[in-house]
Amino acid sequence: DGGITQSPKYLFRKEGQNVTLSCEQNLNHDAMYWYRQDPGQGLRLIYYSQIVNDFQKGDIAEGYSVSREKKESFPLTVTSAQKNPTAFYLCASTPQNSFTDTQYFGPGTRLTVL
Amino acid sequence: AQSVTQLDSHVSVSEGTPVLLRCNYSSSYSPSLFWYVQHPNKGLQLLLKYTSAATLVKGINGFEAEFKKSETSFHLTKPSAHMSDAAEYFCVVSAGGATNKLIFGTGTLLAVQP
Numbered sequence: 001d002g003g004i005t006q007s008p009k010y011l012f013r014k015e016g017q018n019v020t021l022s023c024e025q026n027l028n029h030d031a032m033y034w035y036r037q038d039p040g041q042g043l044r045l046i047y048y049s050q051i052v053n054d055f056q057k058g059d060i061a062e063g064y065s066v067s068r069e070k071k072e073s074f075p076l077t078v079t080s081a082q083k084n085p086t087a088f089y090l091c092a093s094t095p096q097n098s099f100t101d102t103q104y105f106g107p108g109t110r111l112t113v114l
Numbered sequence: 115a116q117s118v119t120q121l122d123s124h125v126s127v128s129e130g131t132p133v134l135l136r137c138n139y140s141s142s143y144s145p146s147l148f149w150y151v152q153h154p155n156k157g158l159q160l161l162l163k164y165t166s167a168a169t170l171v172k173g174i175n176g177f178e179a180e181f182k183k184s185e186t187s188f189h190l191t192k193p194s195a196h197m198s199d200a201a202e203y204f205c206v207v208s209a210g211g212a213t214n215k216l217i218f219g220t221g222t223l224l225a226v227q228p
Binding site (some may be wrong): 004040041042043044045056058059090092098099100102103105106107108110 | 118123146150155156157158159160163165204206208209213214215216217218219220221
């Protein structure tokens, strides 16, 4: 089955720790995206990548970092510099380098800072 | 700047009755518009999208939306609600410009009563 997988489903972190969220796709999509979702708010774009070894900041990139070493993988690191990291994180991909393509979403990772 | 407003944060309907979820947008050009659905603790799934073709757009699961430029609206409707329609619905507009990023509304939580 083709799709996007995110792991872990739930993640708990102590303050001051970095954590890495995994996102893998086997859809052969060119572009990948990371969004953050908070209660009562729409999704906000953290980072996106249109091609391997290249990525751009989204609207709320501070305190986050990414890499795109392989087409199918786009991990997100939440660093200790992110002041309010507790949120639901969603990874998505599109077949081509266009936001207006249908975005295919993973099931999400819920991060809680203790 | 482009923006999107979902007029109701919560909507409750009875099974078998019509569904109306309201969305207004602001755009200085002809945007692409989308409706995505999110079931609890899941990723988002595309319901339908408008990209300047027919103004009445049909989507999956019996949903449709009508693009009304004069009213700057893109309301989502379904003739008869089903229990499985209970979810959160997001209206989304493309931002335009070089990247054409997506701008998400704050969501409408649809409850379906038996």
